[in-house]
Amino acid sequence: MAGSRESLVAGLRAQLNGWGSAWHPGWEPEEVDAGNLGVRQEEKGEAGWERILPRSWGVRGGLIEWFEARVGDGSGSAALMMAQQRYLSPSSGMAKWLVVIDVEGAFYPPGVVRYGVSLRHMIVVRVRDPHDLVWAWEQALRSSATAVVWGRVEKLTCKEFRRLQLAAEHGKTVGMLVRGAYRSRDPSWADWGFLVSPCLSAVPSWGCRRWKVQVVRCRGGKCGEEVILREKEEGWHG
């Protein structure tokens, strides 16, 4: 009996180690110094995404956190771009409704068009009372009509995070939570966490925007991978 218990505990521990330490509460991400990380060569199209997020992920639903050090660094745009390419395009075979949870009332719908998002398949949910925020996220994630729920979320308790994760798995939907980088140390039930930081061109000129997207949280994978995203006229390309 004692042996079986020990073996059970050992098995569970092995499972936990296999999943990586990133997904469960109490995990602390590695110290990330963007300046010391060598930026890899730009990868275009799906290959760039494939390196940091396997295509198979998301079929069963889950959460992704997108961190940005400053407002306007671009994590929202990168999240939308991935949502469109992976989960909202007709070829994805999923329900293609995008639900935007707008808690600040500042979301600007014309801004999403250039990423290829169809406004005809987008629902904007304006949440005025912060107490309703998690409930609205949960409802949207739980619905089988939804493919992606996108929005800015700052404070989330561990219990609320878990509710969202279960809702996403129940509805087989993908939740894209745009958050400040200081939240990357908070307990999390997200499967993935990406830190987005802008890359400036050497010559001061207006042009396509480039970002470095770095994996800072990963369930069952390795942190530290990064990819450069580059903007084209028709949207963002990884």
Add this chain to the structure above:
Amino acid sequence: MNRRILCLVFPHWPVQRLWGAHPELRAGELVVHRRDARRGDIVVDCCPRGYRAGIRPGMPLAEAHAMAHHSPPQTFSSRREASSSRREASSSRREVSSSRREVVGENRPGRRQFHRYDPEEDRAELQRLAEWCQQFTPVVGLDDQSPPTALLLDVTRTAGRFGGEQTLGAQILQQFVTREWVLQGGFASTLGGAWAAAHEAAPQTLLSLAGKEWEDFQAAIPVTRLRLDRLTEERLSQLGIQTFGELLMLPRDGLRLRLGAHLLQRIDQLLGRTLEPIQAYRSRDPLEIQYAFEHPTDRWEVIEQVVRQMVYSLVERLRAQGMGVLRLQWEFRLPHGKKRALEVSLFRPMAQPEYLIRLLLTRLECHKHVSLWEIQGLVLRVVLSVPLLEHRSQSLWTSRMDGANVRRGEEGETAGDLEEGAARALAQLVEQLSCRLGRESVLGVRLLADPDPEQGYRYLELAGGNPEPPRSHGQTVEKSGTRELPLWLLPTPLAIQVQRDLKQGHLLTMESPMAAPRLCQIHAWNGPERIQGGWWRGRTIARDYYRVEDKQGGRWWIFRELMSSKWFLHGVYG
């Protein structure tokens, strides 16, 4: 998507309405008359037999009497008008009371019969037909003529559900003809065009022209089909202008000066330069059920039981009418005459009591202080309902979802099952969110062709019945192009300081409370993009917009107000 409007005209509507109410009147000649303050009783309309006998609208009633070649005419009048009619009619006339406003006398086939004109009842009957036509499209209205004699149907998004415009037209025509209505109709991309086409069509036909045929037809439309006032029509006639094509050749400034802006408005409406919305008809009488408690109560198990009964009773009445609810109001009567109301909005018409009860109770749970209420009575009121045709409504509401947007399902599930399942899930999501957050918080988006950034889009409430694009002055567009617009727009532009190189005009630094650090160096910028306009809304904007990138890589959307030369932060590229 091009707008498609169907106009249905009912020639000799007062006569047709009376025929519908009293089929026995079809046997004889029918003359409808009214009292004119200056000319006395005059003929308003008459049936085709009367026309053949020489009776014309505007003719004195006495003359129409004199033309009678049979025995003295039968006159049908309402009780309130009986005394005045008695003076003119023969002594042999009889009055027969009825619950309706019209009082019909003895039916004598082949005799000329006279009837008082009742514009209110004519309008009410037309409104009933408009309600009936809502099975074809939710947007059905009456024309803006006085009195109205035509129905306007916006079939832009619904014609496809019936197999196309021609099939839909044939179906509508057949159903009206079966009910012995005489009508003529026309399809067009504008309301004015459809109205003109319908009036030019032959009885019991629908005119649907396209391309070159439509252009030829449009040029030949008589000016009397432009919905102008009589004075303008007479002036155009004096000028020798007979057709729309001839009118278009005249200079606009001259037309405005001589004939007024109304004529130009009609021209623009017919050509589609100005959007002319259909004022959709909604029934004014709400369907409601009331319940009064003997004593005020705060026991929610009792209230829930009563509400359950009320909803079942209401749904039964709705189903009997073939209607589904889109907006439901729950009113609580409190002591001292106070009232509180909660409203539940639905994404698609519903007549399932248990689902409605669940939504009502969810809505109630969200309301604060509800447990403190001492309730004296309850009112359950249907604010908005539309015909509930199971298959048709489903296909209509699922039209927003195409076949590709459904998850791959389990084995044995057909594409139709999946589509219906996804549509139901979407409806449930919208209804649940609307129920708790309010109808105004769950929104769809349409882009508008307006240069003003704040006016470049419009939110649409998804629940509570608003499936069509908003009625706005702007034209809806599919895409905003590839303009680099921000993801976040500040509700009120934030005043900032921007330093410029005065010689070369380059932007150097930006000082904003939102940026970190507050004073940041500008790395690159793009602009200006000048946006001017909005004077027609009384809020003129004149701005030079710039996209700027600071040294940290953050991108901002800022503008300089041309009048004051002050700088503002307006958007953030997230």
